[in-house]
Amino acid sequence: MLGYLGNPRETINTWYPALRKPAYNPPDWIFAPAWTALYATMGYSSHLVARVAMETLSEPKFLVARAALGIYTAQLGVNLLWTPLFFGKRNPRAALLNIGVLGGLVTGMTWMFSQVDELAGLLCVPYLAWVGFASYLNYSIVKLNPGDGVDKTQ
Amino acid sequence: MLGYLGNPRETINTWYPALRKPAYNPPDWIFAPAWTALYATMGYSSHLVARVAMETLSEPKFLVARAALGIYTAQLGVNLLWTPLFFGKRNPRAALLNIGVLGGLVTGMTWMFSQVDELAGLLCVPYLAWVGFASYLNYSIVKLNPGDGVDKTQ
Numbered sequence: 596m597l598g599y600l601g602n603p604r605e606t607i608n609t610w611y612p613a614l615r616k617p618a619y620n621p622p623d624w625i626f627a628p629a630w631t632a633l634y635a636t637m638g639y640s641s642h643l644v645a646r647v648a649m650e651t652l653s654e655p656k657f658l659v660a661r662a663a664l665g666i667y668t669a670q671l672g673v674n675l676l677w678t679p680l681f682f683g684k685r686n687p688r689a690a691l692l693n694i695g696v697l698g699g700l701v702t703g704m705t706w707m708f709s710q711v712d713e714l715a716g717l718l719c720v721p722y723l724a725w726v727g728f729a730s731y732l733n734y735s736i737v738k739l740n741p742g743d744g745v746d747k748t749q
Numbered sequence: 750m751l752g753y754l755g756n757p758r759e760t761i762n763t764w765y766p767a768l769r770k771p772a773y774n775p776p777d778w779i780f781a782p783a784w785t786a787l788y789a790t791m792g793y794s795s796h797l798v799a800r801v802a803m804e805t806l807s808e809p810k811f812l813v814a815r816a817a818l819g820i821y822t823a824q825l826g827v828n829l830l831w832t833p834l835f836f837g838k839r840n841p842r843a844a845l846l847n848i849g850v851l852g853g854l855v856t857g858m859t860w861m862f863s864q865v866d867e868l869a870g871l872l873c874v875p876y877l878a879w880v881g882f883a884s885y886l887n888y889s890i891v892k893l894n895p896g897d898g899v900d901k902t903q
Binding site for chain 1: 757760761764765768769770771773774783786790791794797799800801802805806808810811814815817818821825836837839862865866868869872873875876886889890893
C-alpha cells in the first residue's frame with residue numbers, strides 16, 4: 596500500500612506471475628475487494644473502541660473533576676494576588692474587588708468539589724467561610740479609610 | 750503571598766497599623782495559622798478531586814481501549830509494510846516475517862477489542878482469518894520459490 600520500491604510494472608507483470616503458487620492461491624482479482632472490506636471493518640471496529648475511550652473521558656464525574664481543578668487553579672492565582680494588591684499596592688479597593696471574584700470562584704469550586712467527593716467539598720467550607728469573613732473585613736477597612744484606601748504617596 | 754511591591758517593612762510597620770479597623774478585626778497573629786490551615790485543606794481537597802479524575806483515567810476499560818488503539822496503529826503500520834517488502838523488495842521471506850508479526854498484533858488487538866466492545870472484536874475476526882490465510886499463502890510461496898524468494902537481479 597505504501598509506495599513500491601523497484602519497478603512496479605515489471606514486478607506485477609513479470610516477477611509475480613512467474614512465482615510458483617500453491618493450488619489454493621485465490622484468483623488475483625479477489626485481493627482488492629477483500630482488502631477494501633477488511634480495511635473498512637478494521638476502521639469501523641477501531642472507531643467503536645475509540646468511542647468507548649471517549650465515553651470514559653466524557654463521564655460527568657470526570658468532566659466536573661477536571662473543570663473543578665481548573666477553577667481551583669484559577670482561585671489559587673486570584674488568592675495569591677490579594678496580598679500584592681492590599682499590601683503591595685496599598686490598594687484596599689482593588690483588594691476588595693479581588694476578594695469578591697475569589698469568593699465567587701471558591702463558591703463554585705466548593706459546589707463542584709462536593710459533586711465529585713463529599714469530603715473534598717466539606718473541606719472547602721472553612722475556606723469559603725474565611726473568604727466571606729475576609730471580604731467583609733476588607734469592605735469595612737475600605738469604608739473606614741476613605742482617604743487611605745489608595746495610598747497616593749507611594 | 751507573591752512578592753510585595755513597594756516597601757514591605759514600612760507597609761507592615763506603618764501603613765497597615767495606621768489603617769482604621771472594624772471592632773471585629775481579629776488579632777494580627779491569627780492570620781498566619783489560619784491561612785496555613787486553609788491552604789493545607791485546600792490542597793488536600795484538590796488532591797481528593799484529582800484522585801477521582803485519575804480513577805476515571807485508570808478504569809480498566811479505558812486503559813484497555815487506549816492500549817488496543819495503540820496496537821491498532823502499530824498493526825496498521827506493519828500491515829502497510831507488507832506490500833513494499835513482498836512486491837517492492839521482491840522479498841517473500843521478509844514479507845513472511847512481517848506477516849507473522851502482523852498476525853501476533855492482530856490476535857492481541859482482536860482480543861483487546863472484544864474486551865472493550867463485543868462488535869469491535871467480532872469485526873476483527875475476518876481480518877484475523879485473512880491474515881492467517883495470507884500468512885499460509887506467503888509461506889507456501891516462499892517454499893515453492895526457494896531461488897526466487899529474494900530477487901537478486903534488482
